[in-house]
Amino acid sequence: MGKEETQFDKTKPSVNSNGYRVVGTRPIRPDGIEKVTGRANFGADCNLPGMLTGCIVRSPHAHAKILSIDTSKAMKLAGVKAVVTAADFPELSPKHRGAGESPVSFRDMSRNIMARDKALYDGHAVAAVAATTPAIAQAAAALIEVKYKVLPHVLDAREAMKPKAPVLHDDIFTKGVDPKPSKASNVAQRYEFSLGDIDAGFASADVTVEHDFTSQCVHQGYIEPHACVASTTEDGMATVWASSQGQFMVRNYCATVCGMDISKIRVLPAEIGGGFGGKTVVYLEPIAILLSKKSGKPIKIVMNREDVFRATGPTSGGHAWVRIGAKKDGTMVAGELVMEYEAGAFPGSPVHLGCMTGFAPYTIANSKSVGFDVVVNRPKAAAYRAPGAPIAAFAVESAIDILAKKLEMDPIALREKNAAREGTQAAYGPKFQKIGFIETLEAAKNHPHYSIPLGPNQGRGVASGFWFNIGGESSAAVHVNEDGTVDVVTANPDIGGSRASMGIMAAEVLGIDVSRVKPIVADTASSAYSMLTGGSRVTFAVGQAVCLACDQVVAQLCERAAKIWDIEVSDVEWLAGSAVNRKSGKAGSLSLAEIANVAGKTGGPISGQSSSDVQGAGPGFGTHICDVEVDPETGRTTVIRYTAIQDVGTAIHPSYVEGQLQGGAAQGVGWALNEEYIYDDLGRLQNGGFLDYRVPVASDLPMIDTVLVEVPNPNHRFGVRGVGEVPIVPPLAAVANAVSAAAGTRMADLPISPPKLLAAMDAK
Amino acid sequence: MAKHHVNTTINGDPVEFLCDTEQTLLDCLRDELGLTGSKEGCSSGDCGACSVTVDGRLVCSCLVLGIEADGCEIGTIEGVANGDELHPLQKHFLKEAALQCGICTPGFIVAAKSMLALNPDPSESEMRYWLAGNLCRCTGYDKIIKAVTNAAAEMRGE
Numbered sequence: 001m002g003k004e005e006t007q008f009d010k011t012k013p014s015v016n017s018n019g020y021r022v023v024g025t026r027p028i029r030p031d032g033i034e035k036v037t038g039r040a041n042f043g044a045d046c047n048l049p050g051m052l053t054g055c056i057v058r059s060p061h062a063h064a065k066i067l068s069i070d071t072s073k074a075m076k077l078a079g080v081k082a083v084v085t086a087a088d089f090p091e092l093s094p095k096h097r098g099a100g101e102s103p104v105s106f107r108d109m110s111r112n113i114m115a116r117d118k119a120l121y122d123g124h125a126v127a128a129v130a131a132t133t134p135a136i137a138q139a140a141a142a143l144i145e146v147k148y149k150v151l152p153h154v155l156d157a158r159e160a161m162k163p164k165a166p167v168l169h170d171d172i173f174t175k176g177v178d179p180k181p182s183k184a185s186n187v188a189q190r191y192e193f194s195l196g197d198i199d200a201g202f203a204s205a206d207v208t209v210e211h212d213f214t215s216q217c218v219h220q221g222y223i224e225p226h227a228c229v230a231s232t233t234e235d236g237m238a239t240v241w242a243s244s245q246g247q248f249m250v251r252n253y254c255a256t257v258c259g260m261d262i263s264k265i266r267v268l269p270a271e272i273g274g275g276f277g278g279k280t281v282v283y284l285e286p287i288a289i290l291l292s293k294k295s296g297k298p299i300k301i302v303m304n305r306e307d308v309f310r311a312t313g314p315t316s317g318g319h320a321w322v323r324i325g326a327k328k329d330g331t332m333v334a335g336e337l338v339m340e341y342e343a344g345a346f347p348g349s350p351v352h353l354g355c356m357t358g359f360a361p362y363t364i365a366n367s368k369s370v371g372f373d374v375v376v377n378r379p380k381a382a383a384y385r386a387p388g389a390p391i392a393a394f395a396v397e398s399a400i401d402i403l404a405k406k407l408e409m410d411p412i413a414l415r416e417k418n419a420a421r422e423g424t425q426a427a428y429g430p431k432f433q434k435i436g437f438i439e440t441l442e443a444a445k446n447h448p449h450y451s452i453p454l455g456p457n458q459g460r461g462v463a464s465g466f467w468f469n470i471g472g473e474s475s476a477a478v479h480v481n482e483d484g485t486v487d488v489v490t491a492n493p494d495i496g497g498s499r500a501s502m503g504i505m506a507a508e509v510l511g512i513d514v515s516r517v518k519p520i521v522a523d524t525a526s527s528a529y530s531m532l533t534g535g536s537r538v539t540f541a542v543g544q545a546v547c548l549a550c551d552q553v554v555a556q557l558c559e560r561a562a563k564i565w566d567i568e569v570s571d572v573e574w575l576a577g578s579a580v581n582r583k584s585g586k587a588g589s590l591s592l593a594e595i596a597n598v599a600g601k602t603g604g605p606i607s608g609q610s611s612s613d614v615q616g617a618g619p620g621f622g623t624h625i626c627d628v629e630v631d632p633e634t635g636r637t638t639v640i641r642y643t644a645i646q647d648v649g650t651a652i653h654p655s656y657v658e659g660q661l662q663g664g665a666a667q668g669v670g671w672a673l674n675e676e677y678i679y680d681d682l683g684r685l686q687n688g689g690f691l692d693y694r695v696p697v698a699s700d701l702p703m704i705d706t707v708l709v710e711v712p713n714p715n716h717r718f719g720v721r722g723v724g725e726v727p728i729v730p731p732l733a734a735v736a737n738a739v740s741a742a743a744g745t746r747m748a749d750l751p752i753s754p755p756k757l758l759a760a761m762d763a764k
Numbered sequence: 765m766a767k768h769h770v771n772t773t774i775n776g777d778p779v780e781f782l783c784d785t786e787q788t789l790l791d792c793l794r795d796e797l798g799l800t801g802s803k804e805g806c807s808s809g810d811c812g813a814c815s816v817t818v819d820g821r822l823v824c825s826c827l828v829l830g831i832e833a834d835g836c837e838i839g840t841i842e843g844v845a846n847g848d849e850l851h852p853l854q855k856h857f858l859k860e861a862a863l864q865c866g867i868c869t870p871g872f873i874v875a876a877k878s879m880l881a882l883n884p885d886p887s888e889s890e891m892r893y894w895l896a897g898n899l900c901r902c903t904g905y906d907k908i909i910k911a912v913t914n915a916a917a918e919m920r921g922e
Contacts, residue, residue, distance in 0.1 A: 028859065029858070031866075032858040032863070033850070033858070035863055035866030035869050036850070036853075036857050036858060036863070036866075036869055036873060037801070037844070037850075037854065038801015038802070038840070038870045039801065040866055041800070042867055044794075044800075044803075044804065045794075045800040135786070220901075221901045222901055223803075223805040223811055223865075223867045223868050223899055223900070224803070224805065225804070225805070273866070273867025273868075274902055275865075276901070302804075305805065305806040305810075495864070496902060497861065653861075655907070658861075658906075658907075659861055659902070659907060660864075662903060662904035662906045662907070663864065663901070663903050663904045665904055666901075689806060689808050689810060690806050690808070690810035690811050690899060691808065691810045695901060697896040697897075697898075697899060698895045698900075698905040698909070699889075699892040699893045700896075701904060701906075703888075703909065704904050
């Protein structure tokens, strides 16, 4: 199983085989003890004196006009202190838009947080109440009378695009088409990304394959439900404790949605119990702030699991039609992709990202990807790990599998023949710099897994995947303490071991033991701005900020040493954690601790701070191999072997990098085989719980082997590439290709649930 | 309605608390006693984040009423370490990086400890089925299984 090193060798050499002293080692994470003993404070673990409980009233209808909301009975209940509805939120104009990983409409965000005029999906918040106990808050919520006029609803993207479909918003006129439509529709935007001439490309092809694919809306499925506490004081200041993927994101969004100055909100990050993109937006925090304002008390709101499924996340389901043309030798000459994604109740599905990523792993001279962002009566889609890419890759990588069979080529060899490399022009714009896609294919071909013989009813699937990864605005501060220990202050929630990575990189630059470094995740009042934790950016971009701040510290340490030795600073070199006197004839060195001890006498505190917009994120590629066994009696699929291979740039803490690959693969297996939103005829969610929304459990999965291919990103000090999102891109097709091989019939409709597979096998 | 007076033992110490009839044991641990190490992921017994033992038996504390704990011995994550010495499971979860976000970790450790008390040398398959009631969305379970395997070996003195 893998190449795990579980021994912690205390006699490790001064430099490892990768040329680094600390980078690439596996120290215990700095926040580990708190998390294995139950001490770590997550979103729901914060309690304040005099705190009230908030409870949300949600629409039972998929699409309805809100005629009236009567809160009088609820307000009369003893213990009820405040009620809010959309009337308490400032009305925002469509011009209120924010930058970020993807631009957001604050008007839509406000209306998603609290429905105004219309409820657009089952579970859409319509009112909220605060009371002295959870039981009273729930009783009060039941007393809020909302009168609705139920409207026809639509759940599927292709249905919603039909001329007679119920229209969700009368102000959506499809963007990206010429001329601009005169009639409102559910198609928010049409995207197109083209390269070369696809007609000529297909005309030159010897072989063409095409297929239609469908997938369902799935949820990020973080185990921690959304939770927050907000306390507003009489001077208009609000303090918010929240589990999120970015305390600055929460601050900014709350300020805009509540109509407050940013400086009047302080957000303290709780530990985050999983996010996967789903906690890059706010749902509860603005409501808690307004309830606190009205009641004068701190407010705690915690979602239950059903609320999480009904009203947060998920990512889009949708349709994808793909066509690929190739020469007899396997050279792919043309590719076409048309996709419709369900955005949920407001525009903003990641369909454009699907269009940009689908063909990105390949050198195809002629390609065209068209995407439609379609609103439907489902919760508004939120980011989910490589948003948009998995279902595009499901279509393209399945089609490549079909093409390989048609050409009688090995599926890895076919990918190798067409693989993007340094200099390849991607259809979405850039030419790739140094990338490691081919290396993942070679590793896959040579992995023992690929040649293990298969038994009856078993099949093997291969698929690859791409994700951009991002950098972005990042800050870090590094403070040298009096005893020579070092605090590394960043402002990005640690969602999967990033404190460990920050500590390792600081220790590497400073040349000290990683145990002397204390990484801290600071609140919005204790750090300069940093973009949220997302886009696989933290180890790359925030890590770069940490390195730059450490450089400043090293420069200061050298200056202090020069002062102590009374020599020029140019004669001081920083080597393995000590200042070394290079002046001829004078030996000697001063350790970081020795310099720190006397900092008060040599010029005062030693610290560094870096804030910048970090650019140069290295794109990531992965290749997965999956073996399944299908049961012809029941249609159940069991994953029996799984290997995830990825170019990770440089693995800072290999265990947490492997963990990203394993976790992404597991989520992808769930997406492929089990997970889906199921609605009844009235558009009400039927499986809003973990019993019926089936995420993979331990007994569903085998050990997941990983291969970390390391092709360093030339734009990072240590070669870091983002690693967290790529691993969910290949699995959908890897699983589907394996099941199709085992069942002897193409499975193109996810999830490949037992009844669906059984029907397909029976129809063969 | 009057609250119920519950006498119980938690992690070896006598504890008494008052609770409403409808409060779950998880609510009582978290909201009445400040023991927030047990987490609420679903409140329907599907995720295992609230795993505790009641008289040695592994349960989801969201499915047990607070008043049912009267006269019982409760074991929670807060009682797994012995003073400042971590339990082998806790040590190996850290060594193997068997947690990413950490929200499911207390439940996994309580559940695994309960398994090892009954079966000190479980096979991989036995581990996977015993722990199937604990959801982890981050790790794909691989490193959790390795951590439990190594902890079990250490506890057997291997």
